[in-house]
Structure formats: structure tokens, C-alpha cells
Amino acid sequence: MLPLWLEPLARLVDAGGVILVGIAGVAALLFGLALERVLFFRITYRRARRALIERWAARPDHLSWSALTLREAWTRALIARLRRPLPWLKLLVGLCPLLGLLGTVTGMIAVFDSLALSDTGQARAMADGVARATLPTLAGMAVAVVGLLFTSRLEQIIRREDQRLHDRLARAVEESHA
Numbered sequence: 001m002l003p004l005w006l007e008p009l010a011r012l013v014d015a016g017g018v019i020l021v022g023i024a025g026v027a028a029l030l031f032g033l034a035l036e037r038v039l040f041f042r043i044t045y046r047r048a049r050r051a052l053i054e055r056w057a058a059r060p061d062h063l064s065w066s067a068l069t070l071r072e073a074w075t076r077a078l079i080a081r082l083r084r085p086l087p088w089l090k091l092l093v094g095l096c097p098l099l100g101l102l103g104t105v106t107g108m109i110a111v112f113d114s115l116a117l118s119d120t121g122q123a124r125a126m127a128d129g130v131a132r133a134t135l136p137t138l139a140g141m142a143v144a145v146v147g148l149l150f151t152s153r154l155e156q157i158i159r160r161e162d163q164r165l166h167d168r169l170a171r172a173v174e175e176s177h178a
Contacts, residue, residue: 016135017110019103023096023136027143030092033085034150041082041157048078049165057172075165082158086151093147100140107133 002010012020052074061067111129115122 016132016139017103017107019099019106019136020139023099023103023139023143026092026096026099027139027147030089030096030143030147033089033092034147034154037085037089037154045078045082045161048081049161049168052078052165053168053172056169057175062173071169075162075169078165079158079162082161086154086158089147089151089154093144093151096140096144096147097137098140100137103136103140104133107136 009021012024056062056071056074059067062071107129111126111133114129115126
């Protein structure tokens with residue numbers, strides 16, 4: 001008898017195999033990173049952007065080569081903080097379909113192995129086994145599509161914020177001279 005909190009995991013393993021649990025783990029990690037990025041953007045990044053704009057506006061020199069280089073270094077560092085988890089997100093998105101395929105292949109091997117041992121060509125048993133074997137592929141593809149949508153949106157937000165940051169820094173200089 002399993003504890004109550006482990007029953008969903010047992011049903012998951014029964015439905016699609018151990019690989020499906022791995023896909024669920026990758027999905028949890030992927031969506032955890034996505035949630036962290038949303039919170040980072042809404043809280044930490046906005047404060048850091050505001051501080052950078054105030055620091056830039058407080059500088060007496062805005063036009064020299066060294067000032068422009070410093071501004072570029074500051075903006076690149078801030079945008080790099082936004083980009084930091086993108087390689088990990090892309091890796092997890094790419095890993096999901098591969099795990100799904102691995103689950104399908106191992107499930108099909110189990111189906112053919114059980115059919116070879118039973119000596120009966122039961123179509124119903126084979127159909128049930130094939131359905132269980134393809135479940136990891138479905139799960140892997142579903143997680144990958146949602147992760148890909150989030151990753152694409154995050155890249156779009158980063159490009160937009162990079163442009164906005166440069167525009168706001170230029171506007172802060174104009175307002176400080178007015």
C-alpha cells in the first residue's frame with residue numbers, strides 16, 4: 001500500500017512508464033525557471049533598470065567616449081541578467097521531445113517483448129501497449145511546445161527591453177539638461 005501522496009506518481013508510471021516521470025520532472029524544472037524569470041522581470045529587473053537610469057542621469061558627463069562606453073557596459077550587464085537562464089530553458093525544451101521518444105521506444109520494446117512471450121496475437125493487448133508507449137511522446141511534445149512559446153516570448157521581451165533601456169537612458173539625459 002502506497003502513501004496517499006505517492007499514488008499519482010504510481011498512476012503516472014503505470015500509464016506511461018518511468019520516462020513519463022522524467023518528463024514531468026523536466027516540465028517542473030522548466031516551468032519553475034519560467035516562473036522565476038517572470039518574477040525576476042517584474043520585481044528585480046525593474047528596480048535595477050530604475051537604479052541604472054538614475055545613476056546615468058546623475059553623471060555629469062554623458063557625451064564622451066568613456067561615458068558612452070560605460071553606458072553600454074551597464075546596459076549589457078543588465079540585459080545579460082535577463083538572458084542568463086535562456087540557454088537552460090532552450091536545453092530543457094529540446095530535451096522534452098527526446099525523452100518522449102525514448103519513452104515510446106522503450107514502451108514499444110516492452111509491448112513487442114510481451115507479445116513474443118504470450119504467443120497470442122491479441123490485437124487489444126497490442127493496441128493498449130502501443131497507446132501506453134506513445135503517451136511519453138505526447139507529453140514530451142506538449143511540454144516542449146509550451147516551453148518553446150515561453151522561450152520565444154522571453155526573447156521578444158528581452159529585445160524590447162534592450163531597446164527601451166537605451167531609449168530611457170537617452171531621455172533621462174535630455175530631461176537632466178532641460
